Amino acid sequence: MRQLEGWGWWLATLWMAVFAAIHLYFAGFGFPEPITMRGFHLLVFVPPLFLLYPARTSSPQTRPSLPDWVWAAFAAAPHLWVIWNAQAVSDRMEYVDPFGWEMMALGIICVITLLEATRRAVEPGLAWMVAISLLYMQFGHLLPGVLNTRVFTPAEIVESAWLVPTAGGVYGPLTGIVATTIAVFILFGAFMQGSGTGRLFSNFGAMVAGRYSGGPAKVAVVTSGLFGTMSGSSVSNVITTGAMTIPLMQRVGYKPAVAGGIESAASVGGALMPPVMGAAAFVMAEITNIPYSQIISAAAIGAVMYYFAILAAVHFEAKRAGMRPMPLSEMPGWREVFADAHLIIPIGVLVYLMNERWSGNYAAFMSTLSMVAVSLLRARTRMGWRQVLESLASAGHTMAPLAVSIAGSGIVVSALTSTGMVVAFGGIIKDLAGGSLPWLLVLLCLTVLVLGMGIPTTPSYIIAAAIGVPQILELGSRTLGYSTEQLLLPAHLFVFYFAVIADATPPVAAAAFAAAAIAKASPTITSLHASRFGIAGFTVGFAFIYDPAIMARGSLAEILLASATQVGALVAVTAGYAGFLLKRMAMPERLLLVAGGLVGAFGYFLGDVERGAVAVLLPAGIALWQSMRREYSGAV
Template structure:
């Protein structure tokens, strides 16, 4: 059942010549995306149409219809490829007429009706192949509601029942398939993915792994700590929990298992660490770009607000790993840990593109320009050393791989556009918000809990961008009704959309880790939820306390900074129940209560919580020191 929901089409392994041709075509498409974004001013609708049609043309060759699809491209996939290409040519040739037509007023020509319907069908099939039946089923349900909702009784019914009305909004405006999600993917998401691809091809992934090993490799629980840090660093490039698990977990999980770590724990550490990458600045995941566009909050502000919560998330995972290692006496890494000189002998070049992106963001440049700076800096920096230099073919491969990596994201975001368009024209978004507020009785805490649960459910088996988009349009209005600031409320939804990747029963990130760890994905998922507990609690903290996101005054931010760090440590200690000495149950409960108090937006209460945590911490530090002195005596 779960497997069928998350099963996607198989990525084909074409013959060498065919694969080379596919890479070249994909690279040409990537070159067009760069040109369209950085050197021209395009009509958003036409840019979106050409991007989607180009993506579909490549997708139906690269990805088969089922998990067992053959490597040879069958005739029906060639037919879908040609249909996608024909749609792109038609819309390009008739771009002027399409841009000038007045939606819902000018009737469709037979050609517009045919190609618009074809594009709608292609979007559904592309979604099914790239994301599985979970998101596809949701989209189909919304389309059925859009088409036949007029037959439902109030308050759920609406007055729209004409297919041409539906088609006009969903395909011939920027409110549907070509709305905010696909516009974001077609611009800076694509370019940021390209940045990560080039950085990885030049050896950036190995540098991040060595950097993590340098910092933590010889400490107790070193391999697990390496997984936490390297996955967080790699996550800034990939922005996808599943791809992060596959990329870094293929190294860290076998190492942890070889040193005696249980497969369940090894997989859970990697899943918890990889999931947080989607919230880690300076790049974060594609959903963060959509958040910035959807809320009209500059991306620079989103990044700055996200820094401290992301650091707290990884601090929480890291501390739980540390206390577990102390409790179970987990061993450090075997063999040589890279030295500072070894790590930075060639790795120093990878600092340049990261610094370039940070500089561009802090200088106020647009995300598209910032991504362009990152791509250029990555290629130029890699060329400074022979060991990292990219050959002309590697550059072509990097361009082509970027297009192939963006296929699932584009399919998911095009489908999400269908949902947004349908919600906007039927008013279902506000109706859903009213239902949530009715169930919660308008109580703030209960509304937030319902919002978190709904977002996680929406994200089960779905890519993070799709989960966030659905939550933003269905749940976001309810949070707005309660008066929560737009950035904090949408970051709240984004975090729970991200956490859905490790939440049972589907937990797509755990499914990826299970194959590497050779362990039950459910066991990995439940352990990962425990390790990532701070990720489920922190959104409630920063939506109440703007200081957690550094959005308050100096006093508020300072108290929130200290309280957030100590509260995270208190939660980690309470969950693990030991700091080398087992805590009493009452002390664990007191730590939880103090952690809650420490992040409240009331300085007096927060300082009280901080004081309690410090008192308990000092007590156990003295006990540990006393035990150590007895053992050495």
């Protein structure tokens, strides 16, 4: 991103702030018609990307070049036309009414500028995926076997990519949810940061976890989890909190790659943690037509398990290495925490309104206003005009890249459905699975992790859900005996979890690479450590399908059994890897613990009670045996 100076900085800041404020106004007082709103959102956030992000490293870094202004002007043209002709666009019959030459020209301009904006501001991998999807529509009829498609005319390709508001493409429903609900939640997160809520989370994390062994690592876990619920980006979470926590972890004895792995695993998990999960969760609500409040309720236990596993792994690592707590001189004190405690009120407002079934738009709107009002209660948190302006501009800078990434993923989904590739690719996975649900889930897990190598979480989730969820519903309903309605949310949460943790898993892991840069460690080794600290993402992901009690479905006894099974399994795996439970362990104990933990986590061929017994009794038995013998002093 360019470091604009002078009038350029002011222009970009005011542009982003003004139009972010308009989005906030719409959330409270009503949105325009869908086509108008989508056009407005893309008009105000796509063209600035050419001014904010250079085309190449050799391009000017402090000001836009003349070609950048030309790109921005061309990027605005298609969306201006849509806004001007919003009623006609809404009324036209897709693929039936004529698609004239001017629409063809504007559609091509829209797609080309979107590809370039995505390449600059998001990920080149996503731009390539969009381009390949369109090329597949053009040339797929030349391919053999399951890859063969019908012949598409150029007009059909451009129309499906650009102007099919009811299905996919740039102006599809995905852009609609980003322009409305997701935009206002981004605003809420930006105002939380502007008010000093991040400082509250950091101080609270230090007071809760800093006094224990390996304190800085536990502070990183707690702080990143709290911060991640509002940041919406694992990479920005790593950069924001990791700049403080990674050096602290290294100072008390953690190796650089381990410190980076802890931070990246914790930062990635923020998108899993209610009440404000990542943008993909709002897209899930739109795709499934399941209320967002129901999604976050179902995800709550799993999110807690994810962070419990990281804390457990950090604890065992710290105890084995004999690490000390944070120095008292670096602890903020409860007085410092309580000085910002009033900033928790807007989060309470958000949770209350969501539970009362208010729309997500209105809940986030009221919570944002309450954040400004509550900040005025103390001088240290008071948001003046400058803080409000910076928060609005920060929200705009977050919305703009997300706008093009979601529009691009809409094109991919449109191409996959139009060509029948969703069915074909799903059929390939289904054939490879051979009618086995476990193998199907493993293949889908790998598919999502591969997608996550080159594209952000939300597009990865959208594309993988289009391919994989129908297969889970078909095979799962036959194998498990659940209805497709019962499996719908578990299937989407399964895909969602792996889309999220893809940011921390090798070989390409954006969050882990950012943490490695701070820690000055190997990116690959850092991502390997992030994967093991985030092991609960894998265990919980499969539990959504096989153990619905983990989503708080079922009796209290079933929910407690599912939770205890996960806790026991995660303790066993993390302790076995670290080589420490109550004391240091020899290799046979470690292998036994890891094997028992994996059986408890994935041994669904056993009954729930038997699996729970393995997960809970094995680490309990080894802990009891350790308490009765002297500490193992050999190499671990």
